[in-house]
Amino acid sequence: xxxxxxxxxxxxxxxxxxxxxxEFWESNDSFRADAASDKPPFTIMIPPPNVTGVLHMGHAxxxxxxxxxxxxRRMAGYEAxxxxxxxxxxxATQAVVEKQLFQEKNIRRQDLGRExxxxxxxxWREHHGDFILKQLRRLGCSCDWSRTKFTLDEDMVHAVMTAxxxxxxxxxxxxxxxxxxxxxxxxxxxxxxxxxxxPRKGSLWYIRYPLPDGSGHLTVAxxxxxxxxxxxxxxxxxxxxxxxxxxxxxxxxxxxxxxxxLVADDxxxxxxxxxxxxxxxxxxxxxxxxxxxxxxxxxxxLNPDGTLNAEAGSYAGLPRAEARKKVVADLDALGLxxxxxxxxxxxxxxxxxxxxxxxxxxxxxxxxxxxxxKPAIAAVKSGRLVFAPERWAxxxxxxxxxxxxxxxSRQLWWGHRIPVWYDEDQVPAAxxxxxxxxxxxxxxxxxxxxxxxxxxxxxxxxxxxxxxxLGWPEHTPDLAKFYPTQFLSTAxxxxxxxxxxxxxxxxxxxxxxPEDQRCPxxxxxxxxxxxxxxxxxxxxxxxxxxxxxxxxxxxGADAVRYSLVMLTREGQDVKLSENRFELGxxxxxxxxxxTRFALANLDGVPDASPGDALEDRWILSRAGETVRVVxxxxxxxxxxxxxxxxxxxxxxxxxxxxxxxAKRRLSGDGTAxxxxxxxxTLLRVLSxxxxxxxxxxxxxxxxxxxxxxxxEETLIRAEWPADVDLPRDxxxxxxxxxxxxxxxxxxxxxxxxxxxxxxxIEVLVDPEDPELGRVLAETRDLASPxxxxxSMTVQAGLTRPAGxxxxxxxxxxxxxxxxxxxxxxxxxxxxxxxHERLVNLIGGAEKKLANENFVSRAKPEVxxxxxxxxxxxxxxxxxxxxxxxEMG
RNA sequence: GGGCGAUUAGCUCAGUUGGUCCAGAGCGCUCGCCUCACACGCGAGAGGUCACUGGUUCAAGUCCAGUAUCGCCCACCA
Numbered sequence: 001x002x003x004x005x006x007x008x009x010x011x012x013x014x015x016x017x018x019x020x021x022x023e024f025w026e027s028n029d030s031f032r033a034d035a036a037s038d039k040p041p042f043t044i045m046i047p048p049p050n051v052t053g054v055l056h057m058g059h060a061x062x063x064x065x066x067x068x069x070x071x072x073r074r075m076a077g078y079e080a081x082x083x084x085x086x087x088x089x090x091x092a093t094q095a096v097v098e099k100q101l102f103q104e105k106n107i108r109r110q111d112l113g114r115e116x117x118x119x120x121x122x123x124w125r126e127h128h129g130d131f132i133l134k135q136l137r138r139l140g141c142s143c144d145w146s147r148t149k150f151t152l153d154e155d156m157v158h159a160v161m162t163a164x165x166x167x168x169x170x171x172x173x174x175x176x177x178x179x180x181x182x183x184x185x186x187x188x189x190x191x192x193x194x195x196x197x198x199p200r201k202g203s204l205w206y207i208r209y210p211l212p213d214g215s216g217h218l219t220v221a222x223x224x225x226x227x228x229x230x231x232x233x234x235x236x237x238x239x240x241x242x243x244x245x246x247x248x249x250x251x252x253x254x255x256x257x258x259x260x261x262l263v264a265d266d267x268x269x270x271x272x273x274x275x276x277x278x279x280x281x282x283x284x285x286x287x288x289x290x291x292x293x294x295x296x297x298x299x300x301x302l303n304p305d306g307t308l309n310a311e312a313g314s315y316a317g318l319p320r321a322e323a324r325k326k327v328v329a330d331l332d333a334l335g336l337x338x339x340x341x342x343x344x345x346x347x348x349x350x351x352x353x354x355x356x357x358x359x360x361x362x363x364x365x366x367x368x369x370x371x372x373x374k375p376a377i378a379a380v381k382s383g384r385l386v387f388a389p390e391r392w393a394x395x396x397x398x399x400x401x402x403x404x405x406x407x408x409s410r411q412l413w414w415g416h417r418i419p420v421w422y423d424e425d426q427v428p429a430a431x432x433x434x435x436x437x438x439x440x441x442x443x444x445x446x447x448x449x450x451x452x453x454x455x456x457x458x459x460x461x462x463x464x465x466x467x468x469x470l471g472w473p474e475h476t477p478d479l480a481k482f483y484p485t486q487f488l489s490t491a492x493x494x495x496x497x498x499x500x501x502x503x504x505x506x507x508x509x510x511x512x513x514p515e516d517q518r519c520p521x522x523x524x525x526x527x528x529x530x531x532x533x534x535x536x537x538x539x540x541x542x543x544x545x546x547x548x549x550x551x552x553x554x555x556g557a558d559a560v561r562y563s564l565v566m567l568t569r570e571g572q573d574v575k576l577s578e579n580r581f582e583l584g585x586x587x588x589x590x591x592x593x594x595t596r597f598a599l600a601n602l603d604g605v606p607d608a609s610p611g612d613a614l615e616d617r618w619i620l621s622r623a624g625e626t627v628r629v630v631x632x633x634x635x636x637x638x639x640x641x642x643x644x645x646x647x648x649x650x651x652x653x654x655x656x657x658x659x660x661x662a663k664r665r666l667s668g669d670g671t672a673x674x675x676x677x678x679x680x681t682l683l684r685v686l687s688x689x690x691x692x693x694x695x696x697x698x699x700x701x702x703x704x705x706x707x708x709x710x711x712e713e714t715l716i717r718a719e720w721p722a723d724v725d726l727p728r729d730x731x732x733x734x735x736x737x738x739x740x741x742x743x744x745x746x747x748x749x750x751x752x753x754x755x756x757x758x759x760x761i762e763v764l765v766d767p768e769d770p771e772l773g774r775v776l777a778e779t780r781d782l783a784s785p786x787x788x789x790x791s792m793t794v795q796a797g798l799t800r801p802a803g804x805x806x807x808x809x810x811x812x813x814x815x816x817x818x819x820x821x822x823x824x825x826x827x828x829x830x831x832x833x834x835h836e837r838l839v840n841l842i843g844g845a846e847k848k849l850a851n852e853n854f855v856s857r858a859k860p861e862v863x864x865x866x867x868x869x870x871x872x873x874x875x876x877x878x879x880x881x882x883x884x885x886e887m888g
Numbered sequence: 889g890g891g892c893g894a895u896u897a898g899c900u901c902a903g904u905u906g907g908u909c910c911a912g913a914g915c916g917c918u919c920g921c922c923u924c925a926c927a928c929g930c931g932a933g934a935g936g937u938c939a940c941u942g943g944u945u946c947a948a949g950u951c952c953a954g955u956a957u958c959g960c961c962c963a964c965c966a
Contacts, residue, residue, distance in 0.1 A: 011928070197964075204966085222966060235966095269965060277966045286966075346964065391892065395961070398891075402962095492961080533900095535959075566914085567900075572893085573959080575900065582928070583914065589928045597925030644902075644913080659925080667924085744932095750920095751932035757921055788923085848907095853946035862907055862947090869908065 008599065008707070012592035014556025018699045022137060025702075030716045031142045033081035035477040042078035043485035044070055045466050045521075046143065047498070048151065050089035051125055052096050055135035057530040057538060057576065058491060060548035061568060064561040065489050065527060065639055067141045071695040072634045073486075074142070075720040081482050082142060083469045085149035086130055090415040090458040091186060091352045097121045097414075114413050121414050125150075135549055140557050140698045142716065147478075149469045151461040152416070159468035160461045161419045161432045163509055168420075168430040172368045172508075173408075175428070179281075179288045180407055182360045184306030184320070185353040188411040189364050191457060192404065193497050195357050197346040204273065206338035207331055209234060209251045212259060218243070218251060219338050221273025223345060224283075225331070226324040228253065229312045230301040231260055233279035235290055238264035240275050254336050255327065256313055263294040283359050300361050304411070320358070365409035365418060365454065373400040375507035376500060379519050385503060388637055389571040392495060392526045399496045406501075408457045415455030421448045428452075463501035466520035467510060475512070483510070487637070488521040492529070499524055525637055528568045533577035551581050558697040559584030565643045565696060587647060588700050591693070594655050595704045598682050601666045605709045610684045611677030613665075614739075615782060617732035619658040622649060623685050624726025630692045631723065643696055650689060657740070658685070661782045683708065688721045738772055739779040742814060745807035746787040749816050752830055753805060760790035762817055766798050768875070769811030806883035808834065810872070813879045824887065831884050838877040845870040 009016070025031065033041075044066050049059060066082060074080035094109075097120060101107050109117040130150075136143065149156060167173045180189040205225045208217040220234060231253050236243040243262070250259040260279075267290060268277050281291030281298040291298060301312040308315045308323050315323045331337045348357040377400050379385040380393050387393040409418060420428045423441040435441075435448045464472070466488075470479040484506070490499060506520035532538055538545040551560045562584035568574045610616055626649040633642030664670065665678040687708060694701040694715050705715035746763060755761060767773035776783070776794045783789065800806065804817040805827050848854055848866055855863055 008925095010926080012926095220966080224966085272965050280966090284966075286964090345966095348964095395892080398962075495961095529960085531959095537960095569902070572901090577900090579915085580900075586914095586928045589926065593926035593929085595925085600925075640902085641904095648913085655925085656930090660930095663924090747931060748933090752919095754920070757923060757931080785923090848947085851946060854907095855946085857946045858907070865908070 008596045012589045017703045021699050021702050031144050035481040037079040039079040041482050042073040042080045043482040044082045044487050046084045047490045048085045048087040049132045051086040051129040052093050053132040061564045068695040083147050084143035088152045094414040097124045159464050160416045162473045165430045165432050175365050177363050179359050182358045183350040185355040187304045191407050194351045195348050200347045202345050204341040204343045208336040219274045220276045220278045226327045227280045227283045230280045230282045230299040231278045232296040233260045234262045235265040235268050236276045237268045237270045240270045364407050367406040369403040372504040373403045376503040384519050388525045408460045409454040412455050418452040418454050420452040424449050463505040485521045487523050489525040492526045529573045531575050555581040555585045558588050558700045565639045569640050606676050606680035608676035608680045610681040615661045616681040617729045618736040621729035622653045623688050624723050627721045627723040735775045738775045741809045743783050743786045745809045749805045760788050762791050763789050764793045764815040767812040772811035808876045808879045835880050842873045
């Protein structure tokens with residue numbers, strides 16, 4: 001076992017435990033999975049964070065959940081594998097390194113050239129990459145680090161190339177000129193899913209387009225006046241009376257002087273602006289469609305860097321913003337600017353650069369999505385793949401059912417370079433293994449002259465993650481054993497970007513497997529979004545993020561994990577502030593101290609079996625119930641429910657009652673045999689409970705486990721408790737509850753009468769129900785210390801002592817003679833309040849039972865229960881009334 | 889414009905198939921306790937017309953319809 005202090009500290013100190021325990025696990029190879037194992041597999045693929053990433057709360061929550069699942073399954077008899085790794089994150093990483101190179105050495109990537117720059121990025125990764133994986137270790141994640149992957153690892157490259165070539169050969173990859181979302185800062189195309197719309201104040205410019213005969217003009221409204229330089233038409237609604245006579249005629253495009261047609265198109269909204277819209281097919285998606293419909297030419301006026309090109313005439317060379325100013329000024333000078341309105345509108349910006357997206361025509365690579373989407377849709381509709389919470393299935397399906405082709409080429413240097421080479425006639429050839437320059441083209445035989453310059457979208461490698469990490473396309477033992485996986489936990493933002501695409505890839509590429517084995521995971525769990533204390537997203541720009549590592553330093557990893565799970569109800573967003581981690585911290589400390597106390601009595605293996613004493617039977621029964629609840633919760637990924645049940649059981653059952661009640665026996669205040677059975681019971685319950693807690697609180701529980709007598713193996717590899725060994729003992733639970741009722745009632749009286757704990761009291765009980773009498777006779781030794789009772793008389797029909805307080809409990813009345821201490825007014829108030837409460841409840845029950853409809857139509861057992869309730873309430877009321885009468 | 893969430897104690901949230909977990913938990917608050925594991929603790933309390941309006945039902949935080957407020961996603965009007 002690991003080296004550890006001889007004595008447990010008074011308070012749990014995570015810092016003294018976590019590092020040591022984690023090393024202990026690693027040195028024992030505790031996280032490693034074996035493909036040759038006979039156990040059934042259970043696999044989780046980590047959503048690979050960006051290699052540049054730093055752990056945030058979303059990661060902390062997501063990876064805590066995955067670790068809980070994998071630890072539970074590992075204990076529950078599965079060959080559990082959690083594969084970690086990072087994503088090369090093309091744009092993000094390239095941007096980080098470019099920025100650093102510029103700041104530190106004042107060089108641009110163009111200065112280094114492609115090879116030089118890519119070498120710099122690799123260098124950066126060696127030094128700074130995978131930092132986040134180290135942070136995951138701090139959280140306690142039990143990933144199989146021996147299988148760590150990076151999306152640009154050699155075998156991953158091989159997988160990506162293979163996938164591309166296969167799709168190419170099936171005709172699912174094509175190249176073509178399309179209107180794409182262009183990021184002028186990063187100078188690359190980005191996919192539809194990588195842009196966002198932000199509301200901004202803008203202007204609507206009304207521009208006059210003259211008629212060629214000089215007889216007047218037509219006014220169009222636009223938010224992007226500079227794009228008029230690329231206009232190739234103007235459109236109006238066919239039913240618009242104002243313009244009907246002009247349809248088919250030519251109009252003069254100002255500044256450029258060319259004549260463009262006026263066309264009728266029913267996509268034009270007559271209500272907006274002037275009802276006439278300029279058509280710029282080269283720089284607007286809607287216009288691109290309109291232009292195609294009316295055979296209008298496409299004019300591209302932009303260079304990749306956002307400056308205007310030769311198509312813009314005299315404006316060539318100007319940056320976009322400058323061009324806009326000049327166009328507006330020139331139009332104004334010509335008297336063609338009718339007016340300017342201020343409007344609020346949405347501007348498309350790039351997720352990465354936050355620069356305004358310019359739609360422009362360019363040659364790109366696309367994946368045909370519709371054929372791939374079909375099996376992915378069927379997977380969810382058939383129930384093969386389920387989402388948790390279920391509602392996210394709809395989001396997934398909506399996207400897939402309306403999916404558009406995926407632009408997979410990026411004009412970057414960092415990433416998987418597209419495996420396509422061209423001969424001197426520009427005839428392409430795709431190949432998994434690189435084609436040498438000068439080697440013959442496999443089809444034409446002519447020499448290869450160049451490779452495609454573009455790299456693939458990052459998601460074009462991460463969509464292969466579930467199987468490429470296991471060695472695909474090779475048929476490795478890992479792939480055979482661990483694919484498909486069982487559980488995926490991720491964020492809702494990447495249902496389209498990642499989840500849907502992984503499913504498509506699985507069905508398309510794992511064609512050596514039977515249909516139902518291709519789906520990459522059984523369950524896709526969409527976890528909660530972590531918000532700040534007042535409900536805003538945590539973000540760098542707001543500076544409202546909470547650093548998980550800082551919280552781990554302050555509260556401990558287990559506390560962070562546990563608090564997050566307790567605060568997060570399935571998929572429901574959570575508002576988080578720093579002090580909320582105290583919840584987990586307190587619980588950890590409670591467990592630490594309770595176990596510390598138990599261990600003081602557990603020197604050596606007990607010489608007995610768990611006992612027959614009521615309290616022993618009770619806690620064993622409760623423990624069994626906890627095993628059932630927690631197992632069920634974890635099997636169904638109800639993390640919060642399991643955590644809450646453990647909290648309740650450990651604190652309220654085990655600590656508040658069992659430990660308190662067992663102290664007498666444990667301290668040797670009874671027979672030796674009594675002590676041994678108590679010790680055996682305690683050890684049994686602790687052993688079960690620490691195992692149940694382990695997935696949530698791995699460090700603390702592993703540490704404490706090492707101190708339990710008779711534990712040879714590590715907790716991480718211990719067996720999950722079986723509930724069959726701990727059957728429900730209903731009579732023990734019922735009896736214990738009766739005893740508890742009496743104790744609570746007495747404590748209540750003591751508190752309201754201000755009887756200090758140092759004053760022991762005398763108690764008399766009149767058990768109307770003989771069961772209560774029996775239980776109290778048996779449990780007198782249990783109850784007495786719990787309520788500081790000096791002597792307890794249990795006798796049916798006893799007369800109430802003068803000057804005593806009375807408390808009605810189920811099945812009887814408890815009298816507490818408090819001559820000299822009792823405040824009669826307080827007692828009168830207490831009884832009056834109790835009287836009122838009972839009268840109200842009785843009224844409700846009577847009314848209900850008087851309702852014939854209720855009696856005749858409700859289920860018989862419901863009616864019967866209501867009758868019993870009323871009866872018991874009436875009996876309680878009678879007792880209270882008697883007590884009040886005696887007081888006078 | 890379309891879709892989806894949320895609205896329960898001062899705060900953060902639980903409340904499974906409608907009827908003893910129709911009112912819960914943690915924090916905070918009040919009162920009393922350094923009771924030989926824990927003051928990161930122990931015991932006892934106070935505190936809510938379950939957003940609003942209708943409806944279904946013998947019976948509704950719990951089902952249905954609508955309203956309001958807040959939030960998220962998708963689409964995007966030049």
